[in-house]
Amino acid sequence: MPQLAAIQMNSGADPLHNLQRAEQGVQQAAQQGAQLVLLPEMFLSLDGQRYPAIAADPQYVQIVAGWARQYKLWLVAGAVPMTSPDGDPRVRSASLVFNDQGELVARYDKIHLFDADVGDAHNRYRESERFAPGEELVVVDTPVGKLGLAICYDLRFPGLFQRLREQGAEIISIPAAFTYTTGEAHWQVLLRARAIETQCYVLAANQCGWHDDQRRTWGHSQIIDPWGQVLSELADEPGVVVAELNAELLVDVRRRMPLEQHKRC
Numbered sequence: 001m002p003q004l005a006a007i008q009m010n011s012g013a014d015p016l017h018n019l020q021r022a023e024q025g026v027q028q029a030a031q032q033g034a035q036l037v038l039l040p041e042m043f044l045s046l047d048g049q050r051y052p053a054i055a056a057d058p059q060y061v062q063i064v065a066g067w068a069r070q071y072k073l074w075l076v077a078g079a080v081p082m083t084s085p086d087g088d089p090r091v092r093s094a095s096l097v098f099n100d101q102g103e104l105v106a107r108y109d110k111i112h113l114f115d116a117d118v119g120d121a122h123n124r125y126r127e128s129e130r131f132a133p134g135e136e137l138v139v140v141d142t143p144v145g146k147l148g149l150a151i152c153y154d155l156r157f158p159g160l161f162q163r164l165r166e167q168g169a170e171i172i173s174i175p176a177a178f179t180y181t182t183g184e185a186h187w188q189v190l191l192r193a194r195a196i197e198t199q200c201y202v203l204a205a206n207q208c209g210w211h212d213d214q215r216r217t218w219g220h221s222q223i224i225d226p227w228g229q230v231l232s233e234l235a236d237e238p239g240v241v242v243a244e245l246n247a248e249l250l251v252d253v254r255r256r257m258p259l260e261q262h263k264r265c
């Protein structure tokens with residue numbers, strides 16, 4: 001059965017250092033037989049001041065594409081800063097999907113931006129100051145199933161997930177930098193709810209620990225099956241979580257309880 005993997009990181013500001021640690025994670029996932037691997041949100045750097053320079057330099061994306069080719073796996077570069085196609089000076093937070101040849105096959109730009117007062121040490125999150133929102137939903141064919149893309153704060157908007165399911169999603173990837181405070185309160189409940197409602201596999205890769213700017217993230221990256229069962233979960237240290245995708249289970253859950261056909265609104 002195909003293997004899914006999510007990489008949990010404690011990204012600092014320096015992209016070169018983060019690249020090294022991300023590659024270690026990808027290598028570890030490959031050794032465990034992973035075919036579809038997810039990196040967390042802003043794994044290249046969690047320092048907002050660096051996002052424009054990262055977006056302007058294609059070498060970062062080329063390096064990540066090279067891992068997909070080298071380790072022969074499909075790799076979702078959870079979210080990286082990318083130039084806005086419409087000329088907005090703000091970057092976009094983009095999820096990039098590479099096939100096992102290292103070719104870019106899909107890009108999803110985060111739609112919901114996290115502007116919230118969390119009440120933690122960092123407190124005031126204003127993602128829209130640095131990032132412009134995306135507009136389009138993305139579902140992409142992979143050898144392990146149809147993959148729907150979402151990012152972090154999107155997790156709180158179930159309508160997006162309903163539409164990914166309508167467009168055929170069987171697996172949904174959620175790279176994140178979910179805060180410690182909101183993660184402790186909501187992360188797993190939301191992830192399991194999205195898996196149960198959409199009857200999809202949910203692959204969630206979070207940041208963990210303290211970062212360079214008084215931000216603390218929750219970790220607890222995990223893989224959940226379409227019945228809502230947590231197959232594998234990390235605590236709050238960097239690492240890799242791996243689980244099998246059982247295509248029969250997915251069909252069975254949907255056949256026994258055909259939510260898609262019963263939906264009336």
Ligand SMILES: O=C(O)CNC(=O)[C@H](CS)NC(=O)CCC(=O)C(=O)O
Nearest residue numbers: 042114125127152153177178179182
């Ligand atoms: O802005 C950056 O530097 C990189 N982006 C992030 O860390 C984003 C926006 S601040 N984080 C989230 O969306 C967390 C959502 C969350 O924690 C919740 O919904 O509770």
